[in-house]
Amino acid sequence: MPQIEISGVSKTFGTGAEAVHAFGPVDMNIMPGEFVSLLGPSGCGKSTLMLMIAGLVDPTEGRIALAGREVHGPQTDIGIMFQDNTLVPWRTVRGNIELQLELRSLPPRDFRERIDELLTSVDLMAFADRHPYELSGGMQQRAAFCQAMVHDPHLMLLDEPLGKLDAMTRERIRDDLQALWQRQKPTVVFVTHSIEEAVQLSTKVAVVTPRPGRIERLIPIDLPYPRDLSVKNTPEFTGYVREIQEIFRGYGVL
Numbered sequence: 001m002p003q004i005e006i007s008g009v010s011k012t013f014g015t016g017a018e019a020v021h022a023f024g025p026v027d028m029n030i031m032p033g034e035f036v037s038l039l040g041p042s043g044c045g046k047s048t049l050m051l052m053i054a055g056l057v058d059p060t061e062g063r064i065a066l067a068g069r070e071v072h073g074p075q076t077d078i079g080i081m082f083q084d085n086t087l088v089p090w091r092t093v094r095g096n097i098e099l100q101l102e103l104r105s106l107p108p109r110d111f112r113e114r115i116d117e118l119l120t121s122v123d124l125m126a127f128a129d130r131h132p133y134e135l136s137g138g139m140q141q142r143a144a145f146c147q148a149m150v151h152d153p154h155l156m157l158l159d160e161p162l163g164k165l166d167a168m169t170r171e172r173i174r175d176d177l178q179a180l181w182q183r184q185k186p187t188v189v190f191v192t193h194s195i196e197e198a199v200q201l202s203t204k205v206a207v208v209t210p211r212p213g214r215i216e217r218l219i220p221i222d223l224p225y226p227r228d229l230s231v232k233n234t235p236e237f238t239g240y241v242r243e244i245q246e247i248f249r250g251y252g253v254l
């Protein structure tokens with residue numbers, strides 16, 4: 001059974017002369033354990049689709065189902081990470097991660113080991129008791145990453161989580177993300193503007209057209225994991241990147 005079923009989904013904001021047809025119609029199924037990137041020009045409706053999957057925005061038409069259950073209202077059992085992190089300033093890193101458990105009525109004491117393991121995996125163990133203002137932007141995003149993962153979600157929605165980071169930190173967190181995904185195999189939907197990033201991480205790349213976004217191509221990326229520098233330097237990798245660049249050139253956005 002697909003983890004995510006998107007059937008005839010479209011979204012229009014507003015009505016009458018003010019109406020903005022933001023997205024769709026789109027049909028797409030995502031199977032458990034897949035890592036699907038949404039790659040498309042600014043304003044094509046990628047974030048809108050993420051919000052609809054999370055149950056935070058209703059589709060105007062069509063339906064979305066998660067593991068066979070139709071989405072009505074906010075989904076609490078998924079992991080979400082957006083460009084702006086969700087750390088609250090008055091709690092420590094550990095406290096922020098625990099907050100995600102408290103919000104889901106899960107007892108933090110049962111998750112001590114899990115939190116330590118996550119903090120270690122992103123190299124933040126030494127900062128567990130620091131507050132967000134004591135961390136760099138990249139460290140804050142790494143902490144936000146632990147927040148999204150702590151309740152071991154089967155589904156993760158990552159909307160440009162690396163967007164604001166410098167190139168080196170971005171590379172580093174990309175590797176962390178890939179390693180965590182390989183270890184635990186959650187289903188991931190990942191929004192990015194970077195073609196290389198999409199090809200490096202994804203089992204499939206969904207190429208979204210300019211607004212109203214439609215998924216015109218779903219490109220399976222048949223490269224071995226882990227996709228480190230040695231894979232990125234292969235002609236197969238650059239072949240995928242070039243193929244996707246050509247599609248965007250066709251849209252007139254590259």
Ligand SMILES: Nc1ncnc2c1ncn2[C@@H]1O[C@H](COP(=O)(O)OP(=O)(O)OP(=O)(O)O)[C@@H](O)[C@H]1O
Nearest residue numbers: 013014020022041042043044045046047048049211
């Ligand atoms: N709440 C809203 N009310 C009205 N229009 C909206 C709303 N949210 C999004 N839109 C419009 O829908 C379109 C798609 O927006 P969305 O944020 O989903 O695009 P995106 O692909 O994520 O863009 P970007 O890559 O720039 O983040 C845009 O034209 C935007 O102005």
